[in-house]
Amino acid sequence: MTRNPQLNRNGELTHLLTLEGLPYEIVTQILDTAEPFVSIAEREVKKVPLLRGKAMFNLFFENSTRTRTTFEIAAKRLSADVINLNIGVSSTSKGETLLDTVDNLCAMNADLFVVRHSQSGAPHLIASHLNATGRTHVHVVNAGDGRHAHPTQGLLDLYTIRHYKKEFRDLTVAIVGDILHSRVARSLIHGLTTMQVPRVRVIGPRTLLPTAVEALGVEVVNDMREGLRGCDVVVMLRLQNERMKGALLPSAGEYFKHYGLTAEKLALAKPDAIVMHPGPMNRGVEIDSTVADGARSVILPQVTFGIAVRMAVLSIVAGN
């Protein structure tokens, strides 16, 4: 009886909430769909009419410039109308519940909700509410919820890896930094597992690794030099400044010494290894400028691919 709330009765993607449990075929479909969307930016008219007449609401209960902007660009390149809601200063602060906000926006004929929320599970709650009330023509895309998931970031990371490495099957991928607080890491780990990447390593100090992270099918390495050896892909995570206050780390300088990516440490990975970062990056904290701006950094292509991947997700869910 219980089915994946992301899929409709035909097994097609109708909401994107998490990469956990998403079938290989659907992940591949999204990556394949994203590919031709990359070139739309090169056209005279950077738009296709696929979502003409659809209204997408950016529902950001937590700040994010990059993710909100790339969703907005993605929707506009698909000709959708985009409405950005500044939730912090609107009705929720006057006491309206999340689902009442959603119902009101549905009454304004919303077709798509892109949701970011500090509470894990908020997008799931909205999707279940829409499913339960028969509004299956309204779709939800999770743009990051609490520590839980950030599926479009995971997908754009997968897209970037496939773009540069062609195949997932023989790769060694290292994810370095604050795994504990990172929904980006969680989504990427699920995505890499689904795509059958044989070796995924998480590298970080014990205080920033979740207990029993091995249960996700990853190797845990505390020493960065050891962990980087033989890697094809190095994913650096942002060290959130607030972690420094919580006594999880001694200082930014100390962190950089052990877990900052420098040219010298990167030399331990494969010679053609790529360096990724979800942004925004802290130069001199988790990554050195010579690496961030170096020949093996694909951090800016990630941003460009992110638009195409979000176009793919929006056009698939809105058509199902």
Next chain:
Amino acid sequence: MTTEALPDAEAALAALVERMRGAVAHDAALVGIYSGGAWLAERLATLLPGAHPLGFIDVSYYRDDYEISGLKPNAKRTSLPFDVAGASIVLVDDVLFTGRSVRAAINELFDFGRPERIELAVLVDRGGRELPIEATYTGTRLAVARDLSVVLSRDDAGTLSLAVEPTRRRERAEPRARRT
């Protein structure tokens, strides 16, 4: 199943070339609609006199049935490596039926620029138009029942052939939810 014998695709292509030779501008771009039209455009570029820039178009994002069928998987990259503004263009497709693909392709071309002229070359005209669209050049005509599809295929040697098969619809256990 068919109402008449299927024409030979290579013979139809030869007939199409005869009709286009002398009529198509020597510098006209040939733009094939994926996938059958793309194969034909490649062949026509070698068979017609003159130097013809080649382009390919995938109309997935311009189709009018997205609301009904959703996004078609495996869309290809539209590639028009010439200046569309002011160009003389011959759109090439394998089978002309309702005219909806051609409508979508024309709309897409205009998002790249304002062509001087657009003509249409098709291998097979099977009738059944739902839009006021006609081909400028036609290889052959064919009458087929509406619920059947005429499909062009290409073997490893590059030889084209035509077949008639039941129309494949996207299998959906449940129709798409509509706003009420």
